[in-house]
Amino acid sequence: MNRIATFLALALIFAAQSASAQTLKTVKDRGILNCGSNGTLAGFGLPDAQGKWTGLDVDFCRAVAAAIFNDADKVKFVPLSAKDRFTALQSGEVDLLARNTTWTSSRDTSLGLNFIGVDYYDGQGFMVRKALKVNSALELNGASVCVQQGTTTELNLTDFFRSHNMSVKTVTFATANEAVKAYDAGRCDAYTTDASGLYAERLRLANSNDHIVLPEIISKEPLAPAVRHGDDQWFDIVKWVFFAMINAEELNLTSKNIDEMVKSTNPEIKRLVGTEGNYGEQLGLTKDWAVRIVKLVGNYGEVFDRNVGAGSPLKIDRGLNKLWNKGGIQYAPPIR
Ligand SMILES: N[C@@H](CCC(=O)N[C@@H](CS)C(=O)NCC(=O)O)C(=O)O
Numbered sequence: 001m002n003r004i005a006t007f008l009a010l011a012l013i014f015a016a017q018s019a020s021a022q023t024l025k026t027v028k029d030r031g032i033l034n035c036g037s038n039g040t041l042a043g044f045g046l047p048d049a050q051g052k053w054t055g056l057d058v059d060f061c062r063a064v065a066a067a068i069f070n071d072a073d074k075v076k077f078v079p080l081s082a083k084d085r086f087t088a089l090q091s092g093e094v095d096l097l098a099r100n101t102t103w104t105s106s107r108d109t110s111l112g113l114n115f116i117g118v119d120y121y122d123g124q125g126f127m128v129r130k131a132l133k134v135n136s137a138l139e140l141n142g143a144s145v146c147v148q149q150g151t152t153t154e155l156n157l158t159d160f161f162r163s164h165n166m167s168v169k170t171v172t173f174a175t176a177n178e179a180v181k182a183y184d185a186g187r188c189d190a191y192t193t194d195a196s197g198l199y200a201e202r203l204r205l206a207n208s209n210d211h212i213v214l215p216e217i218i219s220k221e222p223l224a225p226a227v228r229h230g231d232d233q234w235f236d237i238v239k240w241v242f243f244a245m246i247n248a249e250e251l252n253l254t255s256k257n258i259d260e261m262v263k264s265t266n267p268e269i270k271r272l273v274g275t276e277g278n279y280g281e282q283l284g285l286t287k288d289w290a291v292r293i294v295k296l297v298g299n300y301g302e303v304f305d306r307n308v309g310a311g312s313p314l315k316i317d318r319g320l321n322k323l324w325n326k327g328g329i330q331y332a333p334p335i336r
Helices: 002-020 023-030 056-069 085-090 105-109 153-163 176-184 195-202 232-250 267-273 289-296 300-307
Strands: 033-037 075-079 113-115 120-122 124-129 143-148 168-173 190-194 211-213 221-223 226-228
Touching: 023 033, 023 056, 023 232, 033 056, 033 085, 056 075, 056 232, 056 289, 056 300, 085 226, 105 113, 120 195, 124 153, 124 195, 143 153, 143 176, 153 168, 153 190, 168 176, 176 190, 176 195, 190 195, 195 211, 226 232, 232 267, 232 289, 232 300, 267 289
Parallel strands: 033 075, 143 168, 143 190
Antiparallel strands: 113 226, 120 221, 124 190, 124 211
8 A cells, every 4th residue: 555655656746747847848849948038128138129139138048048959049038027027937938037037035935936046146226316416325315216116126115215214205117118217307306226227227318427326225136037936957957057157257268269168178177068077968958058158158257248247338347246256256056
């Protein structure tokens, strides 16, 4: 009796696992990765007039496609609002959500998501008109603040004012576009969102030089791509694509030098590029999975630089997003 019960239990676990462990197969059969993206945020996810998408999150989706298909263009970007992004992932409309999304405990648990790692350490800030003559967020008592619904931003805003015994008039909007337009039209004293978003949105204002970003960062916003609960293999793949990009930067592997670096005798590089071990196969991918990522998309530093850093219009300092051995906190577990 006992043996039958054990057998049935194991069969059930196996059946559950194989039913959910389908994402890689689904993506391969479909021939394209469906990636939930931001469709309006410069630096993270934005199509141009020709329909060519750019952004840090967008490039991460491309890296996953590169690892699977050896083609970084095998991605369909699905633009998602702040409010709809989680249902799109839960329902299977997208295989992966990479849309400047803060990793929080409730999203990780009750929304059924698995966050794969922090691709941008951010924090919430405020922007005001210089004419307001305010130098600190602590001088915003009684201010009206434009903010977007369906974000972590709303709660942080009320927390900040409450904890400093200040009053605030929040004016909420469904999209960043509407919130920024309203702020630019003078409907609010301040606009608040993730600091990276402030840099991006400032470029869209009528006179960006008339505005300043205040020095206070009032929250932790670890932005992280996410997959659905229930498919460990897929979770592992997406997680290790990200770790490969960080490790590649640490080992000085770039899209420019990768063809040379595959000949390296350094054991750590050999494991990453697949000339030693079978780490790619262990993920359900090929030996050269990481070479594909670096060659077709780049390492983490290259992707940061061209989308949000010095090589981009946003010109955001690497700050916390520097590697751990360069004064930041970006750190990936080893491939071995
Ligand atoms: N990181 C925060 C905020 C994410 C968010 O949606 N930010 C806004 C402002 S930067 C945005 O991307 N809006 C784009 C849009 O509505 O099109 C979260 O995960 O809730």
